[in-house]
Amino acid sequence: MNENFFFKHIKRTLGVLSIILVQSCGTSSIVIEGQFPSPNVNKIPLSIGVVYAQELINFNYVEYSEIGEEEYSIKSGQSHRELFDALLPSMFEQVVVLDSAESAASQEVDIIFLPVIEEFQLALPNKTKLDVFEVWIKYNLRISDTEGNGIADWILTSYGKTPTRSMRSVENSINQAAVIALRDFASSFSLGFSQVPEIRQWLSQR
Amino acid sequence: MSKLKIYSFFEPNVYVFFALLFLQSACTSTTVDEFRQGQTGITTEESVVILGRRQGNEYETREEFVGCVGDRVSSGQDAITVIPEREFIDAMFPWFEPRTAPTGISNLERLMADELVAQQMEEFGVRYMVWLDGFTETSGRTGSISCTAGPGGAGCFGFGSWEDDSSFNARVWDVKSRQNVGTINTDASGQSYLPALVIPIPLIARVEANACSRLGDQLKAFVKGD
Numbered sequence: 001m002n003e004n005f006f007f008k009h010i011k012r013t014l015g016v017l018s019i020i021l022v023q024s025c026g027t028s029s030i031v032i033e034g035q036f037p038s039p040n041v042n043k044i045p046l047s048i049g050v051v052y053a054q055e056l057i058n059f060n061y062v063e064y065s066e067i068g069e070e071e072y073s074i075k076s077g078q079s080h081r082e083l084f085d086a087l088l089p090s091m092f093e094q095v096v097v098l099d100s101a102e103s104a105a106s107q108e109v110d111i112i113f114l115p116v117i118e119e120f121q122l123a124l125p126n127k128t129k130l131d132v133f134e135v136w137i138k139y140n141l142r143i144s145d146t147e148g149n150g151i152a153d154w155i156l157t158s159y160g161k162t163p164t165r166s167m168r169s170v171e172n173s174i175n176q177a178a179v180i181a182l183r184d185f186a187s188s189f190s191l192g193f194s195q196v197p198e199i200r201q202w203l204s205q206r
Numbered sequence: 207m208s209k210l211k212i213y214s215f216f217e218p219n220v221y222v223f224f225a226l227l228f229l230q231s232a233c234t235s236t237t238v239d240e241f242r243q244g245q246t247g248i249t250t251e252e253s254v255v256i257l258g259r260r261q262g263n264e265y266e267t268r269e270e271f272v273g274c275v276g277d278r279v280s281s282g283q284d285a286i287t288v289i290p291e292r293e294f295i296d297a298m299f300p301w302f303e304p305r306t307a308p309t310g311i312s313n314l315e316r317l318m319a320d321e322l323v324a325q326q327m328e329e330f331g332v333r334y335m336v337w338l339d340g341f342t343e344t345s346g347r348t349g350s351i352s353c354t355a356g357p358g359g360a361g362c363f364g365f366g367s368w369e370d371d372s373s374f375n376a377r378v379w380d381v382k383s384r385q386n387v388g389t390i391n392t393d394a395s396g397q398s399y400l401p402a403l404v405i406p407i408p409l410i411a412r413v414e415a416n417a418c419s420r421l422g423d424q425l426k427a428f429v430k431g432d
Contacts, residue, residue: 037296040322130264131341159305163266165342180304187300 027062027070030171032079034179038090039190044203047094049109049146051101053116056080061120066127072174074122079182080115087186088113091193104146110206111151114142118155122174125164132161133170135177139185143199152198158185234396234416238424244380244387247431252333253287254279254429255294256376259339260304267338271374271418275338278422279429286426289330298326315384332381334429338421340374340392342414351402362402370413371395376425390428392421 059076088095096107104112119138125131141154160180162173194200248254256276258267272291280288295302301323308314314335318324351364372394380387396411 037299039300040298040326041300042322132264132266161260161266163268163341165268183299183303184305187303187306190300191306 027073028171029073029075030174030178031075031077032175032178032182033077034079034082034175034182036083036086036183036186038086039186041091041190043090044092044194046092046110047096047108048088048092049096049098049101049104049107049112050084050088051098051112051114052081052084053114056115056117059117059120061122063122063124072122072171074120074174074178076117079179083182083186084115087190091190101144101148109146112142112144112146112148114144116140116142124170131164133164133173133177134159134161135174135181137178137181137185141189145202151202152196154196154199156185156188156192158182158188160184234394234411234413236392236394236416236420238390238392238420240388240390240424240428242388242428244383244385245431246334246378246380246387246429248286248333248429250287251331253289253331254334254336255289255291255330255332256336256338256425257291257294257302257307259307259337261307261309262339265341266304267340267374271340271414272338274415274418275376275422275425278419279426282426284426284430286429287331289332294330294332297330298323311379311384311386314379314381318381318384327381334387335379335381336425337377337379338374339377340372342370342372342417345369345371349400351400351406353402361404362406363404364402366400366402367397369395369397370411372414372417374417374421376421378425378428388428390421390424392417392424394420 057076057078057080059080061074062070063072063074065071094109096109098104098107098109098112101112101114116139117137118140119136121134121136123130123134123136125133128134137158139156139158141152141156143151143154145151158181160177160183162168162176162180164173168176194203256272256279258269258272260266269291276288276290279286300306301317301320308317318327346369347366348368349364349366351362351366353362354360372392374392376390376392378387378389379385394413394417396413396416398411399409401407401409
C-alpha cells in the first residue's frame with residue numbers, strides 16, 4: 001500500500017518535471033507590458049475617433065532560432081491600447097473609441113484613426129554580437145475623414161533598445177526594448193502628427 | 207593518498223593565497239578629471255537632474271549607473287536634491303526620449319522656449335542638468351572552469367579571470383544661464399577572478415561601483431562650486 005503510494009508520487013513528480021523540461025525547451029512567450037506617460041504637448045482642436053483593430057490587439061510576432069525553431073513569441077496584448085489611452089487624450093480635444101470606421105458618422109468625430117503594425121523586428125545579442133536587445137516596429141497609421149476618404153497613410157517606424165548588462169532576464173530585456181520602442185512611437189506621433197504634409201494640408205483647409 | 211591531497215587544499219597557505227587574491231581583486235584604479243567652463247553654485251530650493259545619454263548605436267548609459275550617481279549626489283552631509291531620472295523623463299515626455307533629448311545647449315535653449323516645458327522645469331526647480339555618457343566593457347577573459355555532478359555530490363574546478371573598464375563622462379548644463387559649465391571624466395579599471403575549488407569563489411572588482419562613487423563625489427563638489 002505504502003509502496004504503491006510512493007510510486008504514485010514518484011510518477012506524478014516525474015510527470016511534472018517532464019512537463020517543465022518540455023516547456024523550458026519550447027518557445028518563450030512575452031506579452032508586452034509597460035507604463036506610458038501622457039505627452040506635454042498643446043492639444044489639437046479635433047475630435048478623433050480611434051479604431052483598435054483586432055490585428056493590432058492580437059498582434060503576435062515569432063522569432064525563430066538559427067535552426068528554424070520558434071524561440072520567442074511576442075504578443076502586443078493591451079500595450080497599444082494603454083499607450084493610446086495615455087497619448088490621445090493629451091493630444092486631442094476629444095477621443096472616441098469606435099468599434100469600426102463605419103460607426104464614426106453617429107459619433108460626431110472629425111477624423112478616424114486606425115493604427116496597424118506592418119512589421120516587427122527583433123535583434124538579439126547572440127545574433128548581432130552587440131551588447132543590446134533591439135526592437136523595431138513599423139506602423140501604418142491610417143487617418144481618414146468621417147466619410148471614409150483617406151487623409152493620410154502615415155508610415156512611422158519606432159525603435160527601442162536595452163543593454164545586456166542590466167540584471168534582467170532575456171524576456172524582460174525584450175519587453176523593455178519593446179516598451180522603449182512604443183515610447184519612441186508615442187514621442188514621434190505626438191510631435192509629428194501636425195507636421196505630416198497631408199494632415200497639415202487637411203487641417204489648414206478646415 | 208588522494209585524501210591527503212584533498213586535505214592539502216585547506217592548509218593555511220591556501221587561505222593566504224585566497225586572501226592575497228581577494229586583496230588584489232579589491233584594487234581598482236580610478237581616474238577622475240574635471241574641466242570647468244563656468245561658475246557654479248546651488249541653493250537649497252534648487253535641484254539637479256542626472257540623465258543618461260542613450261543615442262549611441264552600440265551601447266547606452268545604463269539606468270542603474272545613472273541611479274547610482276544620483277544616490278551618491280543626494281546622500282551625505284552636503285546632499286543635493288536630485289530628481290529621479292525616470293520621474294523627470296516621464297513628466298517631460300516626449301522631450302527627453304532618446305530621439306528627442308537635447309544634444310547641445312542650443313537645443314535646450316530652443317526647448318525651453320516651449321511654455322509647457324519651461325513650466326514643468328520650473329516646477330521641478332532644476333538648476334543643473336547633468337548628462338552621463340559611457341559604459342563598462344569586459345575584456346581579457348581567460349581561464350576555464352568545469353563543473354561535474356554525480357551521485358556522490360557536485361563540484362567545480364578551474365580558474366577564470368577578466369578585466370572590466372568603465373569610462374563615463376558627465377556634462378553639466380546650467381539651466382538658469384543656459385550654459386555648459388563643465389565636464390567630468392571618470393575612467394576605472396580592475397581585474398576580477400573566479401577560482402573554483404569544489405565551489406566557485408567570485409572575487410569581483412567593483413569597477414563600475416568605484417566609477418559611480420568617485421564621479422558622484424566629484425559632481426557634488428563641482429555643482430556646489432567647491
